[in-house]
């Protein structure tokens with residue numbers, strides 16, 4: 001990667017597309033059904049106009065903030081992303097290292113290729129772990145115990161997958177468990193030799209956290225196991241159950257309605273993420289940035305509100321903070337960096353957003369993160 005000619009997240013996306021087989025790139029890039037929500041997430045950010053302020057001393061700016069009691073270098077968190085290790089060999093380790101070097105939290109997906117023990121053994125600081133309420137509660141409990149043992153900082157409990165939506169591109173690309181092989185796919189893989197030699201040769205190719213679960217070594221039984229395990233429609237009682245078995249910080253991810261937000265505040269979660277799973281679940285739903293103000297109003301100071309979905313720049317981070325978020329999560333923005341160039345690519349994605357955020361602070365007349373509010377919006 002020629003770091004100097006990469007000037008925005010879209011450049012990393014183009015490089016990612018060039019380097020990673022189409023099925024894996026589309027798995028990241030695309031959304032569910034007609035992709036209306038995927039596109040609304042972006043379009044609604046672009047419609048929020050910032051107010052230019054000058055004649056204010058902005059020579060000394062700080063992007064740092066406090067999130068859930070921890071000082072972080074900017075209001076940004078890497079979101080949980082399944083199958084990261086198929087974008088780049090040991091992808092989750094690369095992403096976590098880049099986040100920690102940049103001073104921001106990293107969230108490991110339950111559906112990662114590297115297990116939480118693999119990541120903990122390869123990085124210096126604690127990270128966040130994303131949990132799903134699978135049907136086998138004994139197994140969920142064992143994941144929580146493992147998260148305690150590897151000293152995870154927080155659990156991010158994802159609740160927006162009560163049923164699984166369809167992603168047309170994944171079906172067309174044979175991005176299924178087990179994968180469907182076609183002649184076209186072989187040709188595509190052959191045109192990405194660097195990816196093939198690293199990812200295909202990597203010893204880690206299946207879901208690390210699920211090792212030992214129903215036939216994890218056999219793709220067919222893993223598919224059946226996953227379909228059964230994810231189809232559980234959890235309720236608030238289940239969230240309370242996690243609250244009772246996890247002693248640390250708990251963040252509920254996938255909230256899109258003020259009623260759910262108030263419920264989550266009542267059961268003593270520390271934070272929530274306004275999220276529609278990056279436009280990969282409910283299609284036809286509202287963008288997250290348009291839902292954020294009503295959720296921030298509904299919970300007030302009871303818990304910390306994060307938002308994700310469509311964040312691609314430091315300007316987007318400013319818009320989200322102005323509308324009530326304490327921080328943003330990014331998914332695709334960093335995975336494009338991961339697919340493009342591993343740890344260096346993720347570091348580049350974070351750095352691009354950090355620099356844009358810092359400049360945007362200066363051009364909207366603010367020097368501290370806690371000064372950002374609705375007044376910076378036109």
Ligand SMILES: Cc1cc2nc3c(=O)[nH]c(=O)nc-3n(C[C@H](O)[C@H](O)[C@H](O)COP(=O)(O)O)c2cc1C
Pocket residue numbers: 027028029041079080081082109110111130158253275276277278279280308309310311329330331332333335
């Ligand atoms: C390829 C991919 C895999 C994802 N896997 C997970 C996951 O395992 N768990 C989860 O809670 N969210 C998952 N998400 C959703 C992200 O955590 C996040 O909500 C979303 O990417 C935010 O939208 P953005 O990509 O536009 O930033 C995934 C998203 C993508 C793009």
Ligand SMILES: CCCCCCC(=O)C(=O)O
Pocket residue numbers: 081082111164226227230277280
């Ligand atoms: C059985 C489906 C698991 C999906 C896990 C990854 C994910 O959340 C995604 O959006 O993709």
